[in-house]
Amino acid sequence: MTKLSVNINKLATLRNARGGNNPDLVKAALDCERFGTQGITVHPRPDERHIRYQDVLDLKPVLSTEFNIEGRPDERFMRLVEEVRPAQATLVPDGPDAITSNAGWDTLTHQHYLQDIIRQLKRWDVRTSIFVDADERMVEGAAETGTDRIELYTEPYAQLYPSNPAQAVAPFVKAAERAKALGLGLNAGHDLDLHNLKFLQEQIPYLMEVSIGHALICDALYFGLENTIQLYLRQLNSSV
Template identity: 75%
Template sequence: MTRLSVNINKIATIRNARGGNNPNLVQIAIDCERFGAQGITVHPRPDERHIRYQDVLDLKEVVTTEFNIEGNPDERFIELVKRVRPEQVTLVPDAPDAITSNAGWDTIRHADHLRYLVDTFKEDGIRVSIFVDANERMVEGAKAVGTDRIELYTEPYATQYPTDQEAAVASFVRAAQKAHELGLELNAGHDLSLENLRFFNERIPYLKEVSIGHALISDALYFGLENTIQMYLRCLVQDS
Protein backbone atom coordinates (compact mmCIF):
# COMPACT_ATOMS: atom_id res chain seq x y z
CA MET A 1 0.00 0.00 0.00
CA THR A 2 1.22 3.48 -0.86
CA ARG A 3 1.59 5.60 2.27
CA LEU A 4 -0.40 8.80 2.82
CA SER A 5 1.32 11.85 4.29
CA VAL A 6 -1.10 14.67 5.10
CA ASN A 7 0.18 18.18 4.40
CA ILE A 8 -1.31 20.42 7.10
CA ASN A 9 -0.27 23.80 5.66
CA LYS A 10 -3.89 24.76 4.97
CA ILE A 11 -4.80 24.24 8.61
CA ALA A 12 -2.13 26.79 9.51
CA THR A 13 -3.52 29.17 6.87
CA ILE A 14 -6.95 29.09 8.53
CA ARG A 15 -5.44 29.57 11.99
CA ASN A 16 -3.29 32.49 10.89
CA ALA A 17 -6.26 34.28 9.32
CA ARG A 18 -7.63 35.11 12.76
CA GLY A 19 -4.60 34.78 15.03
CA GLY A 20 -4.73 32.70 18.16
CA ASN A 21 -4.60 28.93 17.98
CA ASN A 22 -7.90 27.87 16.41
CA PRO A 23 -7.73 25.43 14.73
CA ASN A 24 -5.00 23.86 16.83
CA LEU A 25 -2.35 22.71 14.34
CA VAL A 26 -0.66 20.29 16.73
CA GLN A 27 -3.95 18.64 17.64
CA ILE A 28 -4.87 18.32 13.98
CA ALA A 29 -1.59 16.51 13.30
CA ILE A 30 -2.28 14.13 16.19
CA ASP A 31 -5.80 13.54 14.88
CA CYS A 32 -4.59 12.90 11.32
CA GLU A 33 -2.34 10.14 12.63
CA ARG A 34 -5.13 8.75 14.81
CA PHE A 35 -7.41 8.68 11.76
CA GLY A 36 -4.90 6.63 9.76
CA ALA A 37 -2.43 9.02 8.11
CA GLN A 38 1.01 7.46 7.89
CA GLY A 39 2.88 10.75 7.85
CA ILE A 40 2.65 14.49 8.42
CA THR A 41 4.08 16.99 5.91
CA VAL A 42 4.76 20.68 6.44
CA HIS A 43 6.17 23.27 4.05
CA PRO A 44 7.48 26.29 5.97
CA ARG A 45 8.10 29.32 3.76
CA PRO A 46 10.28 32.33 4.61
CA ASP A 47 7.29 34.63 5.24
CA GLU A 48 5.65 32.01 7.51
CA ARG A 49 2.28 32.76 5.94
CA HIS A 50 1.03 29.33 6.92
CA ILE A 51 3.40 26.95 8.72
CA ARG A 52 5.57 28.86 11.17
CA TYR A 53 9.05 27.74 12.08
CA GLN A 54 7.91 27.31 15.68
CA ASP A 55 5.16 24.99 14.42
CA VAL A 56 7.81 22.67 13.05
CA LEU A 57 9.52 22.51 16.43
CA ASP A 58 6.20 21.90 18.19
CA LEU A 59 5.18 19.17 15.76
CA LYS A 60 8.45 17.31 16.19
CA GLU A 61 7.42 16.66 19.79
CA VAL A 62 4.14 14.95 18.88
CA VAL A 63 4.39 13.36 15.41
CA THR A 64 4.78 9.60 15.85
CA THR A 65 4.56 8.56 12.19
CA GLU A 66 6.87 9.96 9.48
CA PHE A 67 7.61 13.68 9.70
CA ASN A 68 8.37 15.21 6.30
CA ILE A 69 9.61 18.80 6.05
CA GLU A 70 9.58 20.21 2.53
CA GLY A 71 10.71 23.53 1.17
CA ASN A 72 13.28 25.68 -0.56
CA PRO A 73 16.60 24.94 1.15
CA ASP A 74 17.77 28.43 2.10
CA GLU A 75 20.03 28.78 5.13
CA ARG A 76 17.19 29.16 7.62
CA PHE A 77 15.44 26.09 6.25
CA ILE A 78 18.65 24.05 6.43
CA GLU A 79 19.20 25.07 10.06
CA LEU A 80 15.63 24.18 10.97
CA VAL A 81 15.74 20.75 9.36
CA LYS A 82 19.08 19.89 10.95
CA ARG A 83 17.71 20.95 14.35
CA VAL A 84 14.50 18.93 14.03
CA ARG A 85 15.98 15.91 12.23
CA PRO A 86 12.75 14.66 10.63
CA GLU A 87 12.54 11.27 8.99
CA GLN A 88 12.50 12.97 5.57
CA VAL A 89 13.33 16.31 4.00
CA THR A 90 11.95 17.13 0.55
CA LEU A 91 13.88 19.74 -1.41
CA VAL A 92 11.57 22.02 -3.43
CA PRO A 93 12.80 24.90 -5.65
CA ASP A 94 10.21 27.46 -4.56
CA ALA A 95 10.71 31.14 -5.12
CA PRO A 96 10.15 33.09 -1.87
CA ASP A 97 6.95 34.66 -3.26
CA ALA A 98 5.54 31.47 -4.80
CA ILE A 99 1.89 30.81 -3.97
CA THR A 100 2.53 27.08 -4.31
CA SER A 101 5.13 24.79 -5.82
CA ASN A 102 5.07 24.99 -9.62
CA ALA A 103 8.09 23.07 -10.94
CA GLY A 104 10.67 20.49 -10.04
CA TRP A 105 14.43 20.92 -9.81
CA ASP A 106 16.69 20.99 -12.82
CA THR A 107 18.88 18.35 -11.25
CA ILE A 108 21.56 18.70 -13.91
CA ARG A 109 21.95 22.47 -13.80
CA HIS A 110 21.85 22.54 -9.99
CA ALA A 111 23.79 19.32 -9.44
CA ASP A 112 26.55 20.80 -7.28
CA HIS A 113 24.12 22.59 -4.99
CA LEU A 114 21.87 19.56 -4.65
CA ARG A 115 24.82 17.27 -3.95
CA TYR A 116 25.89 19.59 -1.13
CA LEU A 117 22.37 19.61 0.32
CA VAL A 118 22.00 15.84 0.11
CA ASP A 119 25.32 15.33 1.88
CA THR A 120 24.43 17.94 4.51
CA PHE A 121 21.17 16.27 5.49
CA LYS A 122 22.45 12.72 5.25
CA GLU A 123 25.12 13.60 7.80
CA ASP A 124 22.26 13.81 10.31
CA GLY A 125 20.60 10.60 9.17
CA ILE A 126 17.75 12.36 7.35
CA ARG A 127 16.29 10.71 4.25
CA VAL A 128 16.41 13.13 1.30
CA SER A 129 13.81 13.44 -1.46
CA ILE A 130 14.18 15.81 -4.42
CA PHE A 131 11.09 17.33 -6.07
CA VAL A 132 11.32 16.73 -9.83
CA ASP A 133 9.22 16.88 -12.97
CA ALA A 134 8.30 13.61 -14.70
CA ASN A 135 11.38 13.76 -16.90
CA GLU A 136 13.79 10.83 -17.11
CA ARG A 137 16.84 13.08 -17.44
CA MET A 138 15.88 14.88 -14.23
CA VAL A 139 15.47 11.51 -12.51
CA GLU A 140 18.94 10.51 -13.66
CA GLY A 141 20.29 13.82 -12.40
CA ALA A 142 18.71 13.20 -9.01
CA LYS A 143 20.38 9.82 -8.79
CA ALA A 144 23.73 11.38 -9.65
CA VAL A 145 23.63 13.74 -6.65
CA GLY A 146 23.00 10.91 -4.18
CA THR A 147 19.40 11.43 -3.10
CA ASP A 148 17.41 8.60 -1.52
CA ARG A 149 14.09 9.43 -3.18
CA ILE A 150 12.45 11.70 -5.68
CA GLU A 151 9.00 13.23 -5.45
CA LEU A 152 7.25 13.56 -8.78
CA TYR A 153 5.52 16.92 -9.29
CA THR A 154 2.01 15.82 -10.28
CA GLU A 155 0.22 19.07 -11.17
CA PRO A 156 0.60 18.39 -14.93
CA TYR A 157 -0.99 14.97 -14.40
CA ALA A 158 -3.89 16.46 -12.44
CA THR A 159 -4.50 19.13 -15.08
CA GLN A 160 -4.66 16.68 -18.00
CA TYR A 161 -6.42 13.85 -16.16
CA PRO A 162 -10.03 14.99 -16.83
CA THR A 163 -9.50 15.00 -20.62
CA ASP A 164 -7.03 12.16 -21.28
CA GLN A 165 -6.09 9.88 -18.40
CA GLU A 166 -3.61 7.74 -20.33
CA ALA A 167 -1.75 10.71 -21.78
CA ALA A 168 -1.73 12.38 -18.38
CA VAL A 169 0.00 9.50 -16.66
CA ALA A 170 2.37 8.33 -19.41
CA SER A 171 5.42 10.43 -18.55
CA PHE A 172 4.98 9.60 -14.86
CA VAL A 173 5.04 5.87 -15.58
CA ARG A 174 8.30 6.30 -17.50
CA ALA A 175 9.84 8.42 -14.76
CA ALA A 176 8.81 5.90 -12.10
CA GLN A 177 10.31 3.03 -14.07
CA LYS A 178 13.54 4.97 -14.53
CA ALA A 179 13.71 5.74 -10.81
CA HIS A 180 13.28 2.06 -9.97
CA GLU A 181 15.98 1.05 -12.45
CA LEU A 182 18.35 3.49 -10.75
CA GLY A 183 17.52 2.33 -7.24
CA LEU A 184 15.62 5.47 -6.20
CA GLU A 185 12.49 5.28 -4.07
CA LEU A 186 9.48 7.22 -5.28
CA ASN A 187 7.09 9.77 -3.79
CA ALA A 188 4.53 11.98 -5.53
CA GLY A 189 2.52 15.07 -4.76
CA HIS A 190 0.72 18.23 -5.88
CA ASP A 191 -2.95 18.45 -6.87
CA LEU A 192 -3.61 14.78 -6.23
CA SER A 193 -7.25 14.36 -5.17
CA LEU A 194 -10.08 11.89 -4.70
CA GLU A 195 -10.81 12.32 -8.40
CA ASN A 196 -7.40 11.32 -9.76
CA LEU A 197 -5.49 9.52 -6.98
CA ARG A 198 -6.70 5.96 -7.44
CA PHE A 199 -5.84 5.88 -11.14
CA PHE A 200 -2.41 7.39 -10.49
CA ASN A 201 -1.66 4.87 -7.77
CA GLU A 202 -2.78 1.96 -9.94
CA ARG A 203 -0.64 3.03 -12.90
CA ILE A 204 2.55 4.20 -11.18
CA PRO A 205 4.78 1.30 -10.20
CA TYR A 206 6.86 1.32 -7.02
CA LEU A 207 5.10 4.33 -5.48
CA LYS A 208 6.05 4.64 -1.80
CA GLU A 209 4.26 7.75 -0.61
CA VAL A 210 1.96 10.58 -1.64
CA SER A 211 1.82 13.94 0.10
CA ILE A 212 -1.59 15.60 -0.13
CA GLY A 213 -2.77 18.81 1.47
CA HIS A 214 -5.03 21.26 -0.34
CA ALA A 215 -7.52 18.78 -1.81
CA LEU A 216 -7.66 16.64 1.32
CA ILE A 217 -8.27 19.56 3.69
CA SER A 218 -10.87 20.98 1.28
CA ASP A 219 -12.66 17.63 1.14
CA ALA A 220 -12.62 17.47 4.94
CA LEU A 221 -14.90 20.53 5.01
CA TYR A 222 -17.60 18.38 3.41
CA PHE A 223 -16.83 14.87 4.64
CA GLY A 224 -15.06 15.43 7.96
CA LEU A 225 -11.37 14.88 8.56
CA GLU A 226 -11.51 11.27 9.74
CA ASN A 227 -13.78 10.14 6.92
CA THR A 228 -11.73 12.03 4.33
CA ILE A 229 -8.46 10.44 5.40
CA GLN A 230 -10.10 7.02 5.17
CA MET A 231 -11.38 7.86 1.67
CA TYR A 232 -7.88 8.79 0.53
CA LEU A 233 -6.40 5.66 2.09
CA ARG A 234 -8.89 3.54 0.17
CA CYS A 235 -7.61 5.10 -3.07
CA LEU A 236 -4.13 3.86 -2.19
CA VAL A 237 -4.93 0.19 -1.67
CA GLN A 238 -3.70 -2.01 -4.49
CA ASP A 239 -6.00 -4.88 -5.43
CA SER A 240 -4.26 -8.22 -5.12
Protein backbone atom coordinates in the same frame (compact mmCIF):
# COMPACT_ATOMS: atom_id res chain seq x y z
CA MET B 1 1.47 -0.12 0.10
CA THR B 2 1.66 3.57 -0.78
CA LYS B 3 1.76 5.74 2.34
CA LEU B 4 -0.38 8.83 2.78
CA SER B 5 1.31 11.91 4.24
CA VAL B 6 -1.10 14.75 5.01
CA ASN B 7 0.21 18.24 4.31
CA ILE B 8 -1.27 20.48 7.02
CA ASN B 9 -0.26 23.84 5.54
CA LYS B 10 -3.86 24.79 4.75
CA LEU B 11 -4.87 24.26 8.37
CA ALA B 12 -2.15 26.71 9.36
CA THR B 13 -3.45 29.18 6.77
CA LEU B 14 -6.89 29.01 8.37
CA ARG B 15 -5.44 29.52 11.84
CA ASN B 16 -3.34 32.47 10.75
CA ALA B 17 -6.31 34.22 9.15
CA ARG B 18 -7.72 35.06 12.58
CA GLY B 19 -4.71 34.78 14.85
CA GLY B 20 -4.85 32.70 17.99
CA ASN B 21 -4.66 28.94 17.83
CA ASN B 22 -7.87 27.78 16.16
CA PRO B 23 -7.54 25.30 14.59
CA ASP B 24 -4.90 23.91 16.90
CA LEU B 25 -2.24 22.67 14.48
CA VAL B 26 -0.65 20.16 16.84
CA LYS B 27 -4.03 18.65 17.75
CA ALA B 28 -5.00 18.48 14.08
CA ALA B 29 -1.78 16.67 13.19
CA LEU B 30 -2.30 14.18 16.01
CA ASP B 31 -5.88 13.67 14.86
CA CYS B 32 -4.64 12.94 11.34
CA GLU B 33 -2.36 10.27 12.78
CA ARG B 34 -5.19 8.87 14.89
CA PHE B 35 -7.41 8.70 11.80
CA GLY B 36 -4.86 6.60 9.92
CA THR B 37 -2.43 8.79 8.01
CA GLN B 38 1.12 7.42 7.89
CA GLY B 39 2.87 10.77 7.81
CA ILE B 40 2.64 14.52 8.34
CA THR B 41 4.09 17.02 5.86
CA VAL B 42 4.81 20.70 6.44
CA HIS B 43 6.27 23.31 4.11
CA PRO B 44 7.47 26.36 6.04
CA ARG B 45 8.15 29.40 3.87
CA PRO B 46 10.26 32.42 4.79
CA ASP B 47 7.23 34.69 5.32
CA GLU B 48 5.53 32.06 7.55
CA ARG B 49 2.21 32.72 5.84
CA HIS B 50 1.01 29.26 6.83
CA ILE B 51 3.37 26.90 8.69
CA ARG B 52 5.55 28.79 11.13
CA TYR B 53 9.01 27.60 12.01
CA GLN B 54 7.85 27.27 15.62
CA ASP B 55 5.09 24.91 14.45
CA VAL B 56 7.75 22.55 13.14
CA LEU B 57 9.51 22.58 16.50
CA ASP B 58 6.22 22.00 18.32
CA LEU B 59 5.22 19.08 16.11
CA LYS B 60 8.44 17.09 16.22
CA PRO B 61 8.21 15.83 19.84
CA VAL B 62 4.61 14.62 19.57
CA LEU B 63 4.33 12.97 16.16
CA SER B 64 4.52 9.20 15.96
CA THR B 65 4.40 8.83 12.16
CA GLU B 66 6.91 10.02 9.57
CA PHE B 67 7.58 13.74 9.63
CA ASN B 68 8.36 15.27 6.23
CA ILE B 69 9.63 18.86 5.99
CA GLU B 70 9.50 20.42 2.52
CA GLY B 71 11.24 23.57 1.45
CA ARG B 72 13.95 25.35 -0.45
CA PRO B 73 17.20 24.45 1.32
CA ASP B 74 18.27 27.94 2.31
CA GLU B 75 20.23 28.60 5.48
CA ARG B 76 17.20 28.91 7.77
CA PHE B 77 15.60 25.74 6.37
CA MET B 78 18.79 23.79 6.90
CA ARG B 79 19.12 25.03 10.50
CA LEU B 80 15.56 23.89 11.13
CA VAL B 81 16.16 20.44 9.67
CA GLU B 82 19.35 20.08 11.71
CA GLU B 83 17.44 20.84 14.90
CA VAL B 84 14.35 18.76 14.15
CA ARG B 85 15.93 15.79 12.30
CA PRO B 86 12.72 14.75 10.50
CA ALA B 87 12.34 11.37 8.84
CA GLN B 88 12.50 13.07 5.46
CA ALA B 89 13.48 16.42 3.94
CA THR B 90 11.94 17.14 0.54
CA LEU B 91 13.89 19.74 -1.40
CA VAL B 92 11.83 22.06 -3.60
CA PRO B 93 13.07 24.93 -5.82
CA ASP B 94 10.44 27.49 -4.77
CA GLY B 95 11.42 31.11 -4.62
CA PRO B 96 10.42 33.13 -1.52
CA ASP B 97 7.35 34.60 -3.27
CA ALA B 98 5.96 31.37 -4.72
CA ILE B 99 2.30 30.80 -3.87
CA THR B 100 2.79 27.05 -4.14
CA SER B 101 5.30 24.61 -5.63
CA ASN B 102 4.95 24.87 -9.40
CA ALA B 103 8.00 23.14 -10.91
CA GLY B 104 10.62 20.58 -10.13
CA TRP B 105 14.38 21.07 -9.87
CA ASP B 106 16.61 21.27 -12.89
CA THR B 107 18.81 18.55 -11.45
CA LEU B 108 21.43 18.95 -14.18
CA THR B 109 22.01 22.68 -13.69
CA HIS B 110 21.86 22.46 -9.89
CA GLN B 111 23.48 19.06 -9.49
CA HIS B 112 26.54 20.13 -7.49
CA TYR B 113 24.46 22.38 -5.23
CA LEU B 114 22.04 19.54 -4.50
CA GLN B 115 24.90 17.11 -3.91
CA ASP B 116 26.31 19.38 -1.20
CA ILE B 117 22.91 19.78 0.49
CA ILE B 118 22.19 16.06 0.40
CA ARG B 119 25.58 15.16 1.85
CA GLN B 120 24.81 17.42 4.80
CA LEU B 121 21.31 15.97 5.28
CA LYS B 122 22.69 12.45 5.27
CA ARG B 123 25.19 13.41 7.95
CA TRP B 124 22.12 14.25 10.05
CA ASP B 125 20.55 10.88 9.19
CA VAL B 126 17.67 12.53 7.33
CA ARG B 127 16.19 10.75 4.30
CA THR B 128 16.26 12.98 1.23
CA SER B 129 13.79 13.51 -1.59
CA ILE B 130 14.08 15.90 -4.56
CA PHE B 131 10.99 17.45 -6.17
CA VAL B 132 11.24 16.82 -9.94
CA ASP B 133 9.15 17.02 -13.09
CA ALA B 134 8.20 13.84 -14.94
CA ASP B 135 11.29 14.06 -17.15
CA GLU B 136 13.66 11.12 -17.38
CA ARG B 137 16.67 13.48 -17.71
CA MET B 138 15.75 15.18 -14.44
CA VAL B 139 15.33 11.78 -12.79
CA GLU B 140 18.78 10.76 -13.99
CA GLY B 141 20.22 14.04 -12.73
CA ALA B 142 18.58 13.45 -9.35
CA ALA B 143 20.20 10.03 -9.11
CA GLU B 144 23.60 11.67 -9.52
CA THR B 145 23.01 13.86 -6.45
CA GLY B 146 22.90 10.89 -4.08
CA THR B 147 19.29 11.47 -3.04
CA ASP B 148 17.32 8.61 -1.54
CA ARG B 149 14.07 9.45 -3.33
CA ILE B 150 12.42 11.78 -5.79
CA GLU B 151 8.97 13.30 -5.55
CA LEU B 152 7.20 13.59 -8.89
CA TYR B 153 5.46 16.95 -9.37
CA THR B 154 1.98 15.82 -10.40
CA GLU B 155 0.12 19.02 -11.31
CA PRO B 156 0.45 18.34 -15.08
CA TYR B 157 -1.01 14.87 -14.50
CA ALA B 158 -3.92 16.29 -12.50
CA GLN B 159 -4.70 18.91 -15.14
CA LEU B 160 -4.85 16.47 -18.05
CA TYR B 161 -6.41 13.54 -16.17
CA PRO B 162 -10.11 14.55 -16.60
CA SER B 163 -9.85 14.58 -20.40
CA ASN B 164 -7.26 11.88 -21.08
CA PRO B 165 -6.08 9.75 -18.14
CA ALA B 166 -3.78 7.52 -20.21
CA GLN B 167 -2.00 10.45 -21.81
CA ALA B 168 -1.81 12.25 -18.48
CA VAL B 169 -0.08 9.40 -16.68
CA ALA B 170 2.25 8.23 -19.48
CA PRO B 171 5.24 10.53 -18.75
CA PHE B 172 4.92 9.81 -15.03
CA VAL B 173 5.08 6.06 -15.63
CA LYS B 174 8.21 6.55 -17.75
CA ALA B 175 9.85 8.75 -15.13
CA ALA B 176 8.87 6.31 -12.38
CA GLU B 177 10.29 3.35 -14.26
CA ARG B 178 13.55 5.22 -14.78
CA ALA B 179 13.70 6.09 -11.09
CA LYS B 180 13.10 2.47 -10.15
CA ALA B 181 15.83 1.30 -12.52
CA LEU B 182 18.25 3.76 -10.92
CA GLY B 183 17.41 2.58 -7.41
CA LEU B 184 15.55 5.70 -6.33
CA GLY B 185 12.56 5.61 -4.01
CA LEU B 186 9.48 7.28 -5.43
CA ASN B 187 7.07 9.80 -3.92
CA ALA B 188 4.47 12.00 -5.64
CA GLY B 189 2.53 15.13 -4.84
CA HIS B 190 0.65 18.22 -5.99
CA ASP B 191 -3.04 18.41 -6.96
CA LEU B 192 -3.68 14.74 -6.23
CA ASP B 193 -7.26 14.15 -5.08
CA LEU B 194 -10.03 11.58 -4.74
CA HIS B 195 -10.64 11.61 -8.49
CA ASN B 196 -7.12 11.04 -9.84
CA LEU B 197 -5.18 9.35 -7.04
CA LYS B 198 -6.28 5.74 -7.52
CA PHE B 199 -5.43 5.70 -11.22
CA LEU B 200 -1.94 7.07 -10.59
CA GLN B 201 -1.27 4.49 -7.90
CA GLU B 202 -2.56 1.67 -10.12
CA GLN B 203 -0.22 2.71 -12.93
CA ILE B 204 2.73 3.14 -10.54
CA PRO B 205 2.11 0.45 -7.89
CA TYR B 206 5.58 0.86 -6.36
CA LEU B 207 4.87 4.47 -5.41
CA MET B 208 6.10 4.76 -1.83
CA GLU B 209 4.38 7.92 -0.58
CA VAL B 210 1.98 10.63 -1.67
CA SER B 211 1.81 14.02 0.04
CA ILE B 212 -1.65 15.60 -0.16
CA GLY B 213 -2.83 18.81 1.45
CA HIS B 214 -5.07 21.26 -0.39
CA ALA B 215 -7.56 18.78 -1.86
CA LEU B 216 -7.71 16.68 1.28
CA ILE B 217 -8.41 19.66 3.54
CA CYS B 218 -11.06 20.92 1.08
CA ASP B 219 -12.71 17.49 1.07
CA ALA B 220 -12.67 17.49 4.87
CA LEU B 221 -15.00 20.51 4.84
CA TYR B 222 -17.65 18.28 3.28
CA PHE B 223 -16.87 14.81 4.61
CA GLY B 224 -15.09 15.49 7.92
CA LEU B 225 -11.38 14.95 8.51
CA GLU B 226 -11.55 11.36 9.74
CA ASN B 227 -13.79 10.17 6.92
CA THR B 228 -11.73 12.05 4.34
CA ILE B 229 -8.48 10.42 5.43
CA GLN B 230 -10.16 7.02 5.20
CA LEU B 231 -11.42 7.84 1.70
CA TYR B 232 -7.89 8.69 0.58
CA LEU B 233 -6.47 5.58 2.16
CA ARG B 234 -9.01 3.48 0.27
CA GLN B 235 -7.79 5.00 -2.98
CA LEU B 236 -4.29 3.82 -2.14
CA ASN B 237 -5.09 0.42 -0.66
CA SER B 238 -8.29 -1.43 -1.45
CA SER B 239 -7.92 -3.52 1.70
CA VAL B 240 -8.40 -0.44 3.94
